[in-house]
Each structure stands twice: as C-alpha cells, then as structure tokens.
Amino acid sequence: MLELAEVGKGSYRVERHAIAQLPKDAVAEGKINKPEAVTAAMGEAWRALDSRTRNIALALPASAIISKKILVPSKAGENDIEAQITAEAHQMASFPVDEISLDYQILGPSPKSPADNEALVVISRRERVDERVAIAEAVGLKTVIMDVDNLAALTAYTQLVNQLPNGGKKLTVAIVDIGANSTHINILHSNQAIFQRTHSFGGQILTQEIARRFDVSLEEAEDAKRTGQLPERYKTEVLPGFLDSAAQEIVRSLQLCYSSTPYQNVDHILLCGGCALLPGMDAAVRSRTQSNVIAANPFARMALSNRESPQKLHNDAPLLFVACGLAMRRFDGT
Ligand SMILES: Nc1ncnc2c1ncn2[C@@H]1O[C@H](COP(=O)(O)OP(=O)(O)OP(=O)(O)O)[C@@H](O)[C@H]1O
Ligand SMILES: [Mg+2]
Numbered sequence: 351m352l353e354l355a356e357v358g359k360g361s362y363r364v365e366r367h368a369i370a371q372l373p374k375d376a377v378a379e380g381k382i383n384k385p386e387a388v389t390a391a392m393g394e395a396w397r398a399l400d401s402r403t404r405n406i407a408l409a410l411p412a413s414a415i416i417s418k419k420i421l422v423p424s425k426a427g428e429n430d431i432e433a434q435i436t437a438e439a440h441q442m443a444s445f446p447v448d449e450i451s452l453d454y455q456i457l458g459p460s461p462k463s464p465a466d467n468e469a470l471v472v473i474s475r476r477e478r479v480d481e482r483v484a485i486a487e488a489v490g491l492k493t494v495i496m497d498v499d500n501l502a503a504l505t506a507y508t509q510l511v512n513q514l515p516n517g518g519k520k521l522t523v524a525i526v527d528i529g530a531n532s533t534h535i536n537i538l539h540s541n542q543a544i545f546q547r548t549h550s551f552g553g554q555i556l557t558q559e560i561a562r563r564f565d566v567s568l569e570e571a572e573d574a575k576r577t578g579q580l581p582e583r584y585k586t587e588v589l590p591g592f593l594d595s596a597a598q599e600i601v602r603s604l605q606l607c608y609s610s611t612p613y614q615n616v617d618h619i620l621l622c623g624g625c626a627l628l629p630g631m632d633a634a635v636r637s638r639t640q641s642n643v644i645a646a647n648p649f650a651r652m653a654l655s656n657r658e659s660p661q662k663l664h665n666d667a668p669l670l671f672v673a674c675g676l677a678m679r680r681f682d683g684t
Pocket of ligand 1: 379380528529530531532533552553554557572575576577622623624625627628669
C-alpha cells in the first residue's frame with residue numbers, strides 16, 4: 351500500500367507505504383484462491399500504513415481483462431458512444447453479457463481516420479471486480495478506482511520519463527515487471543505503448559529451486575532468498591541460472607516485439623517487480639540484451655514525508671511500481 355499527496359500540479363510527496371506478505375498460492379495468476387488470507391494481509395498492511403485515508407485505488411491483473419481499441423465518430427454524443435461501446439463489449443465477451451464489467455476511455459483523435467476518436471474499451475467479469483471490492487470493504491476501505499496493473503505501470507512510468515535522455519522522445523523503452531508467478535513487459539516508443547506481453551515466469555521458480563536444493567520449506571526458502579542468507583553454492587550454482595532464464599525470457603519478448611512492430615531495438619530496460627531486487631538481475635539482463643538497464647524508481651524526484659526513510663523507500667521502490675501508478679490516479683480527475 352502506498353499513499354501519495356499532491357504538492358503542486360503533477361508533483362507528489364510520498365506520505366507512507368507498507369508491504370505485507372501474502373501466503374503462497376493465496377493469489378495465483380491473478381485469481382484470488384484464498385480471500386480470507388488476502389483480507390488478512392490487506393488488513394495487516396493497512397494497520398502498518400496507519401493512515402486516515404479510506405478511499406483506495408485497486409488494480410485487476412491484465413490477465414483478468416480483455417481490451418480493444420475501437421474508433422468512435424468524433425461528433426458522436428455521449429449516448430451514441432455508450433451504445434456503440436456496449437455493443438462492442440458484448441462482442442468481446444466470451445461470457446454472459448450480464449456478467450460484464452465495462453469501462454472505456456477516449457484516447458484522442460485517430461491518426462489514420464481524422465473524423466474519428468480512438469477509444470480503449472476494457473471489460474472483465476464482474477466477479478473479478480466484486481471480489482476485490484469486497485476484500486477492501488472487509489478491511490474498512492472503499493474502492494473508488496479499479497485500474498488494470500499494466501495500465502497502472504504505464505502511469506507510474508510518467509514519473510520516470512524525466513530520468514531518460516530527451517524525456518523519452520524517440521527512445522524505445524521496455525518496462526519489465528518480474529513478479530512471483532508472472533512477468534509483464536510493456537514496450538513504449540516516444541512514450542507511447544507499442545507492445546505488451548505477459549508470460550508465466552517469476553521468482554516462485556527460484557524459491558522452489560532453493561527449497562529443493564537446500565531441503566527447506568518453501569516459506570524458509572522465500573525468507574532466505576530475500577535476506578540472502580544461504581550457503582555460498584546458492585550464488586554460484588542456483589542464482590545465475592535463474593537470472594539467465596529471466597534475461598532470456600526478456601530477449602524472447604523483445605524479439606516478438608521486433609517481429610510485430612517497426613522497432614528493432616530497445617534503448618532502455620526499466621526493471622521492476624520483486625525479482626528486480628535480486629543481486630545481479632540488472633547485469634544479467636544487460637549482458638543478454640545489450641540495452642541500458644535501470645531499476646525503476648518512480649519516487650526518485652518525489653518529496654518524502656518525514657515518516658518515510660529514503661533508503662527503505664529506495665529498496666522497496668521496484669515492489670511499489672504498480673501501486674505508484676494507482677496512487678497517482680487519485681489526482682487525474684477520472
Ligand atoms: N528482496 C528480495 N530479493 C529477492 N527476491 C524478492 C525480494 N522481495 C521480493 N522478492 C521476490 O519477488 C517476487 C514477488 O514480487 P512482486 O511482489 O512484484 O510479485 P507479485 O506482483 O505479487 O506477483 P505477480 O506479478 O506474479 O502476480 C517473489 O518471488 C519474491 O520472492
Ligand atoms: Mg506483479
């Protein structure tokens with residue numbers, strides 16, 4: 351959980367953050383398997399956050415949504431747009447229409463068809479939304495925004511553009527989020543999204559390998575991985591293989607991007623997600639991709655409240671990338 355305050359247009363102060371561990375398998379590939387465990391973890395983070403704010407922004411995983419860009423006539427009124435979008439949503443859904451949760455955003459004039467606007471239509475099963483809202487409610491929190499994790503990552507990215515040469519213009523940048531079970535890649539050119547991919551690869555693979563090699567439980571393996579308290583063989587025999595697999599997965603995604611877009615190289619790779627904290631991840635990705643690799647820290651230019659320790663926030667930053675994009679949504683008036 352992360353709380354930001356706006357301290358001027360587009361400038362933020364980090365008020366507070368808190369991280370609670372979810373038990374293994376409580377959420378897997380975006381599915382909430384153990385709602386009680388998620389409620390407990392959310393309650394724990396909320397108590398640690400110690401905030402008076404009760405309104406929150408949450409995200410659905412990209413795997414729980416279907417999205418599509420469509421054209422709507424620029425001259426159409428709101429009712430006509432909604433009718434068109436609803437009809438489109440019915441086409442997109444592979445499940446009963448009364449279970450659709452729908453949202454859309456007008457993106458702006460279409461480059462190819464000047465009389466039209468591009469609109470992004472996003473649908474999900476209503477149940478996916480409701481189960482998250484219910485968990486927040488059980489903790490006493492009110493969900494005012496339901497975003498999508500990879501779209502929230504793009505929002506957080508706007509805090510990083512001024513750390514890039516030319517503010518990201520003419521550059522191709524990949525945001526790589528390596529979590530527990532999945533890796534999301536968003537690729538942008540001149541700060542516009544051009545490619546995205548999610549695949550099932552994440553830190554859980556390394557945790558399992560540690561448990562197997564050193565004959566410890568998965569919980570012990572998870573702790574040891576975070577603290578680095580493992581026999582020397584871990585660093586020489588276990589970790590390098592995982593880092594290299596992660597880098598190869600990234601290369602595979604980049605190649606898919608090159609074969610489906612006009613762009614043939616990536617200038618910068620921004621790493622986030624828990625696995626970005628593994629020692630040597632940046633070097634492994636750099637050596638396989640030949641790109642400039644940086645740990646994504648969206649807070650680098652933000653002010654901090656006196657509750658926040660700069661060192662701790664810096665360490666936790668890769669874990670808070672999506673949360674940062676969500677907290678920023680509070681201020682955009684939508
Ligand atoms: N300090 C650390 N050092 C190494 N690995 C870490 C550290 N902190 C977290 N991780 C690992 O990062 C992974 C969790 O990352 P993250 O919180 O980004 O995942 P998630 O968003 O919950 O999962 P997913 O995106 O797959 O749904 C776990 O495998 C965890 O072991
Ligand atoms: Mg994640």
